[in-house]
Amino acid sequence: xxxxxxxxxxxxxxxxxxxxxxxxxxxxxxxxxxxxxxxxxxxxxxxxxxxxxxxxxxxxxxxxxxxxxxxxxxxxxxxxxxxxxxxxxxxxxxxxxxxxxxxxxxxxxxxxxxxxxxxxxxxxxxxxxxxxxxxxxxxxxxxxxxxxxxxxxxxxxxxxxxxxxxxxxxxxxxxxxxxxxxxxxxxxxxxxxxxxxxxxxxxxxxxxxxxxxxxxxxxxxxxxxxxxxxxxxxxxxxxxxxxxxxxxxxxxxxxxxxxxxxxxxxxxxxxxxxxxxxxxxxx
Amino acid sequence: xxxxxxxxxxxxxxxxxxxxxxxxxxxxxxxxxxxxxxxxxxxxxxxxxxxxxxxxxxxxxxxxxxxxxxxxxxxxxxxxxxxxxxxxxxxxxxxxxxxxxxxxxxxxxxxxxxxxxxxxxxxxxxxxxxxxxxxxxxxxxxxxxx
Numbered sequence: 148x149x150x151x152x153x154x155x156x157x158x159x160x161x162x163x164x165x166x167x168x169x170x171x172x173x174x175x176x177x178x179x180x181x182x183x184x185x186x187x188x189x190x191x192x193x194x195x196x197x198x199x200x201x202x203x204x205x206x207x208x209x210x211x212x213x214x215x216x217x218x219x220x221x222x223x224x225x226x227x228x229x230x231x232x233x234x235x236x237x238x239x240x241x242x243x244x245x246x247x248x249x250x251x252x253x254x255x256x257x258x259x260x261x262x263x264x265x266x267x268x269x270x271x272x273x274x275x276x277x278x279x280x281x282x283x284x285x286x287x288x289x290x291x292x293x294x295x296x297x298x299x300x301x302x303x304x305x306x307x308x309x310x311x312x313x314x315x316x317x318x319x320x321x322x323x324x325x326x327x328x329x330x331x332x333x334x335x336x337x338x339x340x341x342x343x344x345x346x347x348x349x350x351x352x353x354x355x356x357x358x359x360x361x362x363x364x365x366x367x368x369x370x371x372x373x374x375x376x377x378x379x380x381x382x383x384x385x386x387x388x389x390x391x392x393x394x395x396x397x398x399x400x401x402x403x404x405x406x407x408x409x410x411x412x413x414x415x416x417x418x419x420x421x422x423x424x425x426x427x428x429x430x
Numbered sequence: 431x432x433x434x435x436x437x438x439x440x441x442x443x444x445x446x447x448x449x450x451x452x453x454x455x456x457x458x459x460x461x462x463x464x465x466x467x468x469x470x471x472x473x474x475x476x477x478x479x480x481x482x483x484x485x486x487x488x489x490x491x492x493x494x495x496x497x498x499x500x501x502x503x504x505x506x507x508x509x510x511x512x513x514x515x516x517x518x519x520x521x522x523x524x525x526x527x528x529x530x531x532x533x534x535x536x537x538x539x540x541x542x543x544x545x546x547x548x549x550x551x552x553x554x555x556x557x558x559x560x561x562x563x564x565x566x567x568x569x570x571x572x573x574x575x576x
Contacts, residue, residue, distance in 0.1 A: 296534050
C-alpha cells in the first residue's frame, strides 16, 4: 500500500474498494498463565485464514519477568536457539520491540511460544505479535520501515539505511543469545556460538539482574576482529533493550560457519544474571 | 526589493490551506465500574473527510482490555476466541499493549484509512478492580483532498 491514499479519488465506491483492500493493523496475542519458576509453558497463536500476516513487532505485558522460546510451526523452525528474556525481545505499545524487517506469516501459520517464569511468582503474560493483515497478495511496491516512536521522523538516522534493510526483506527474524548466564561478583564469563550461513545482525540488546551492569567484548573469529579494544565498554553504552535497541548503522553479516565470541565482566557486588542478544534475520 | 518569487494570490493560498490534511483527534470516552466488562464505546468519523489513522493514544485511571472493530469493513483488529494456556477466555488486548501516549504514541508505520462516516467500535473491560475513566484517541489526518 502507498503511504498515503491518492488525492484524486472520484467516488465513495472507489475509495471503499481501496479501504477494503488496504492493510489492516492487527494484534495477535498469546496469553499464558505461568506458575512460579515454571519452565516451557506452551501456548500458540494461529494466523487467521482470511489473509497473510506481516509481522512487524513484539509487544508484551506481564506481572513478572519471563523468557520465551518462539517457534514457527509452519516451517518447524525456532526463531532463537535458546529462550530470550522478555525485556530483550518485546516492548510496549509506546516502544515496541521491532523486527529488523517485517516478516510475512502465511495464513493459518501457527507460532508457538514456550514461556519460562523468571519472577519466582505466578506470572500472567500477554505476548503480542503486532503487524498488518495483508489482504492483497501483491508485494508492496516500496519497503516501509518501522518508525521508532522515540525517534519519530528521524528514525532513519538511527537504523541501517532503508536500502540495506529492504534487501533483508523476507528473511526470518532471529535472536542469538550471545551470552546467557549468571556471573559472580566482579567475575568474567565467556560464551560463543557457531553461526550458520546467511545470518545478518542489525541490533543488539542486553539485560542484567544487577543495576551495576557489566562490560562486554565481542569477537568475530572468522574475520579476527574484536569490536572493543579493552573490556571497558559498559553495557548501557553497548546494548539497549527491546524497547530501545542499539541499532547498527550498517547491517553486519555474521561469519558463515565461523564463531561469534563474547566476554562479559560483572561490575556488580553481587552475582548477576546477564543476557546479551544479537538480533537480526537469517535465511 | 526582490520580485523573483512569483506572487501567489490570497485566494490560491487560501485554497491550499483549505485543501490540506487536517490533524485530528477522534476520542472514545468510556467510564467503567470495577471489573466491568463488555461496555461499548464508539466513534464515527465526520462526513466532511476520510480519516487517515496514524497513531493510537489512550489515558485511563486504571488498566483495561479492549476489542476494536472497523464497522465499515466488519473487520476486528485482533482475533476472536482467544484463550490462554489454561483454556481461560481472554477478552482482548491489554491497554499497555495497544496504546501509547501523546509523548510516545503507538505509531502505525502504514496508515489506515477510515472512510467518512465509518464507525470504529470498542468494547472495554476493566482490569483495575476500581472505577476506570478511559479516553482512547484515534489520531491522524482528515483528508480533504479525497
